[in-house]
Structures are given as structure tokens and as C-alpha cells.
Amino acid sequence: METRNLGGQFAYLNRRVHDPDRLAILTALSVCEQADLRFLQRITGFTGETLSFPLSKLEKAGLVEIEERFVDIRSLVRLTAAGRQTIEIYQAEEGLSRRELCPPAAAEGRSGAVPAPGTAEGRATRFGLTVYEGGRKKRSDR
Amino acid sequence: MNATPFEQLANLDRRVHDPARLAILTALSACERADFLFLLRITGLTKGNLSSHLSKLEEAGLVEIEKRFVAKKTQTLVRLTDAGRQTIDSYWKEMEELRESVARWQPQDVVPVPSPG
Numbered sequence: 499m500e501t502r503n504l505g506g507q508f509a510y511l512n513r514r515v516h517d518p519d520r521l522a523i524l525t526a527l528s529v530c531e532q533a534d535l536r537f538l539q540r541i542t543g544f545t546g547e548t549l550s551f552p553l554s555k556l557e558k559a560g561l562v563e564i565e566e567r568f569v570d571i572r573s574l575v576r577l578t579a580a581g582r583q584t585i586e587i588y589q590a591e592e593g594l595s596r597r598e599l600c601p602p603a604a605a606e607g608r609s610g611a612v613p614a615p616g617t618a619e620g621r622a623t624r625f626g627l628t629v630y631e632g633g634r635k636k637r638s639d640r
Numbered sequence: 641m642n643a644t645p646f647e648q649l650a651n652l653d654r655r656v657h658d659p660a661r662l663a664i665l666t667a668l669s670a671c672e673r674a675d676f677l678f679l680l681r682i683t684g685l686t687k688g689n690l691s692s693h694l695s696k697l698e699e700a701g702l703v704e705i706e707k708r709f710v711a712k713k714t715q716t717l718v719r720l721t722d723a724g725r726q727t728i729d730s731y732w733k734e735m736e737e738l739r740e741s742v743a744r745w746q747p748q749d750v751v752p753v754p755s756p757g
């Protein structure tokens with residue numbers, strides 16, 4: 499079923515990246531050219547085991563490459579081109595989703611005059627959307 | 641030593657960081673309250689999924705759910721509690737701060753440890 503989405507693309511964010519452990523690793527590697535496992539452990543606060551699990555997932559997904567097959571703490575890790583692109587897209591999409599769900603104007607203005615809460619007008623004004631009354635319109639335009 | 645931004649990322653509050661809950665809480669933070677069907681549409685979640693996340697958020701005291709009858713139909717209204725608003729606001733504030741500290745971060749900031757052997 500195709501879901502038409504106005505924003506809120508969080509549900510579609512790349513979950514491989516969104517997971518906190520993987521996000522930490524990818525972000526760390528995105529600012530280091532390459533890092534050995536020891537260094538990566540130190541800056542992410544992971545121990546050997548907690549690091550190797552998300553790291554091997556990332557490697558399988560082709561987002562990072564680890565220099566040696568039999569890995570020890572001196573093995574070098576870096577993002578692949580796909581990994582770099584993925585984290586950049588993720589960051590852009592995350593910001594975009596947030597702004598679509600909670601436009602800066604709504605965040606700033608919410609302490610001020612509030613359009614009648616819960617009403618279609620209120621929702622429409624805050625989100626700059628057409629009016630959706632109940633779910634009927636949603637079903638009909640799918 | 642202070643936690644690096646990466647360490648902080650790894651320690652994000654997973655209850656809030658979950659994509660579906662993040663979408664729900666962020667959408668609610670933009671309005672006083674929203675009805676179920678509106679949330680359904682804007683988050684793109686399925687009914688069952690949205691409903692189960694809302695119950696969990698209610699249990700955690702982050703949202704309040706009010707059901708009322710409008711034209712003989714149930715309308716479900718959802719709003720953030722004060723705790724919920726604080727939680728999502730501080731989540732995004734933390735993410736912004738993390739992004740800035742990642743941009744400023746230098747590998748040299750890490751004090752080297754002598755390697756054994």
C-alpha cells in the first residue's frame with residue numbers, strides 16, 4: 499500500500515544508520531579519515547565486543563571497510579564511498595523530516611496565540627497544509 | 641574526560657530516538673494537540689503501529705490521550721504532557737549541540753594512550 503506522506507519521513511529514515519550505535523560509529527568515521535579500532539573504541543566509548551557487533555553489520559552493509567580480515571585493535575577502519583554518502587543523506591533527511599513535522603515557526607510560535615487546538619483550522623494553520631477532516635480525505639486520495 | 645559527541649550519540653535515549661516515536665513526538669511538539677487521524681497521516685505509520693506507540697508513550701507519561709465523541713464517532717486527541725514536551729525539546733537540543741560538537745571535533749582532542757607493547 500502506498501502511503502502518501504506529508505512529512506514525518508522519520509519512519510523511512512535509514513534504520514541501518516539511525517541506530518545509536520551505528521550512528522555513533524558512522525559519525526565518528528565521517529570526521530576521521532580512518533581510525534584504528536583502538537582509537538574508534540576510545541572515541542565512541544565502546545568496548546571491543548560492543549564495537550564489533552555494530553561494526554560488522556556496517557561492514558556487511560558495505561558502509562565501512564576494515565583493513566584486515568582477522569581483526570585486531572590496530573586494524574584500520576574507514577567509511578566506504580557508499581558509507582559517506584549514506585551518512586550525508588541521513589543527516590540531510592533527518593533535518594528535513596524534523597522541519598516538516600515541526601516547522602520552526604510552529605516551534606517558536608507555540609507559546610503565543612494558538613489556533614483553536616485540535617481543529618482543522620488549527621492544524622492547517624500550523625502545518626501550512628490543506629484541511630484534512632478526519633481520515634476520509636486520506637482514504638479517498640490514496 | 642568529557643564524553644565525546646560520538647559517545648553521546650551511542651547513548652541517546654532509545655525510547656525517544658526510535659523513528660516512529662520521534663515522528664509522533666516531533667509532530668505533537670508543533671501543536672497544542674492533534675487527533676489520531678492527523679498523526680496517522682503525518683507520520684505515515686499504520687493504525688496499529690501508531691496506536692501501539694501512543695500507548696507506550698502514554699504509559700511513559702509523555703503523552704495524554706483523550707477520547708471523545710464527535711458526531712457519534714470517537715475522536716482521539718493526543719497531546720504532549722509537560723514531561724513529553726521537555727523530553728522532545730531536549731532531544732532536539734542535544735542533537736543540535738552534538739552536530740555542532742561533531743563539526744568542531746578534532747582527532748587531536750583525544751589524549752593518546754601509550755600502546756601496550
